[in-house]
Amino acid sequence: MVLSEVRCKTWFRKDFRFPDIYHYLVGKDGYDEDCLRSYKSLEGFRLFVDGHVEDLNYHDLSDDETGKKDGYCYFQFKVKPTERSKTEDGKDFYWGFIVLQYTGSIYSAYCACKGGADGACRHTAAALFDLEATIRRNDSETCTSVSCFWKLLLHCVALQFITKPPVQAVSEEELLDQITSADIDYEEIVEYAEVYSLKELADIFVAQNNFESLENPTYEHCSSFLEFLHHFEFATEVIFQKTLSQSTSNSEFWFSQRAGRIAASNFYKVCDMKETTNSKNTAKLLMNYCPLSEDSTPYQLSWGHEKEVAAIKEYLKKHRTKHRGLEVFRSGLIVDKQYPYLGASPDRIQVCKCCPKTLLEVKSIFSKRNLQPHVAEAHCLDVVAGKYYVKKETSWNYQMQGQLALARLEQCNLIIYTLKGILVTC
Ligand SMILES: [Zn+2]
Numbered sequence: 366m367v368l369s370e371v372r373c374k375t376w377f378r379k380d381f382r383f384p385d386i387y388h389y390l391v392g393k394d395g396y397d398e399d400c401l402r403s404y405k406s407l408e409g410f411r412l413f414v415d416g417h418v419e420d421l422n423y424h425d426l427s428d429d430e431t432g433k434k435d436g437y438c439y440f441q442f443k444v445k446p447t448e449r450s451k452t453e454d455g456k457d458f459y460w461g462f463i464v465l466q467y468t469g470s471i472y473s474a475y476c477a478c479k480g481g482a483d484g485a486c487r488h489t490a491a492a493l494f495d496l497e498a499t500i501r502r503n504d505s506e507t508c509t510s511v512s513c514f515w516k517l518l519l520h521c522v523a524l525q526f527i528t529k530p531p532v533q534a535v536s537e538e539e540l541l542d543q544i545t546s547a548d549i550d551y552e553e554i555v556e557y558a559e560v561y562s563l564k565e566l567a568d569i570f571v572a573q574n575n576f577e578s579l580e581n582p583t584y585e586h587c588s589s590f591l592e593f594l595h596h597f598e599f600a601t602e603v604i605f606q607k608t609l610s611q612s613t614s615n616s617e618f619w620f621s622q623r624a625g626r627i628a629a630s631n632f633y634k635v636c637d638m639k640e641t642t643n644s645k646n647t648a649k650l651l652m653n654y655c656p657l658s659e660d661s662t663p664y665q666l667s668w669g670h671e672k673e674v675a676a677i678k679e680y681l682k683k684h685r686t687k688h689r690g691l692e693v694f695r696s697g698l699i700v701d702k703q704y705p706y707l708g709a710s711p712d713r714i715q716v717c718k719c720c721p722k723t724l725l726e727v728k729s730i731f732s733k734r735n736l737q738p739h740v741a742e743a744h745c746l747d748v749v750a751g752k753y754y755v756k757k758e759t760s761w762n763y764q765m766q767g768q769l770a771l772a773r774l775e776q777c778n779l780i781i782y783t784l785k786g787i788l789v790t791c
């Protein structure tokens with residue numbers, strides 16, 4: 366890379382050294398004490414020596430207003446791929462970033478390559494070695510000449526201020542309970558994963574592109590943001606597990622992950638938008654700026670949550686004898702790797718020994734609690750030969766279809782609950 370492109374403030378320069386890289390990498394996938402002792406044979410080090418790190422830009426994340434120097438600094442890097450001239454998805458570079466703490470220790474790192482989500486791929490390592498060498502060199506130069514230091518600032522591409530360092534993270538320990546109790550198809554050890562909300566990614570996107578603000582994005586802005594999202598390997602399992610371990614009603618993480626995603630429960634609203642629909646209101650809804658609609662006071666919502674449990678109990682009572690080993694599990698937020706801006710959180714997942722996994726969606730409407738379920742929701746139901754089906758052009762059908770698509774399943778049962786009983790659709 367061009368060494369002079371890194372701009373480092375004096376308070377920071379002295380604090381990043383090889384031991385910081387060592388402490389960060391040791392124990393991560395593919396790194397142990399031995400290989401770090403002979404770090405010169407590491408792939409990442411080779412990439413650095415061979416000049417694959419093309420770009421390393423700096424931005425100070427410490428608090429500008431108070432001037433406190435206890436913040437973070439953000440480095441964005443670009444690394445040329447090794448043999449082939451393009452990356453896995455056809456780009457000329459892998460891009461990623463490193464976040465350092467004031468102390469010099471590495472807070473987090475990310476690379477857009479396949480193995481980059483754990484922040485320890487060869488591209489990230491190359492960028493770390495490059496950064497270390499750059500800072501070391503800057504130190505020795507600025508010791509003797511102040512003008513050298515100022516020269517370093519010349520080509521700096523200052524990123525805009527990012528309001529918040531990425532902090533959403535979850536340790537394997539936090540997940541362990543969930544992993545053993547849940548129904549899992551395969552096991553994957555997650556040591557430490559960064560989980561960004563779409564809002565944080567939008568901030569990073571705006572900062573990277575030096576946009577003043579994106580209050581009224583153009584079509585091009587939107588499509589390049591989607592393109593930007595596709596660079597990310599979303600930690601969908603972590604999102605699922607962490608949202609599973611927290612109750613949805615009071616989880617900040619759950620809300621931050623839901624904000625900006627089109628949730629299955631809003632699919633109909635979005636698909637049904639017309640020329641005349643106020644898109645700003647729809648966007649506000651998707652951003653969770655107005656989480657409560659007019660007809661759902663907190664009391665009515667909590668009534669719904671409470672009745673969800675009662676409905677599932679009733680359902681199990683009636684269906685236990687029809688299946689072998691019937692069990693139901695809660696679900697976390699399901700995010701699709703391919704369409705990371707979509708999300709679904711089914712009420713329950715049903716597992717038995719005789720049928721494929723099935724989703725359960727519970728509906729209980731406070732204002733209709735005293736009606737028979739088939740009367741209460743007659744406008745959403747078709748009856749064929751005594752069996753109830755959800756009508757196609759309803760928000761519930763769109764929601765269930767969306768949940769099925771994102772969960773990669775094929776069957777979803779709708780349970781309508783009132784104080785008079787439950788109704789299960791086919
Ligand atoms: Zn990488």
Ligand SMILES: [Zn+2]
Binds near residue numbers: 688689717719720
């Ligand atoms: Zn069954």
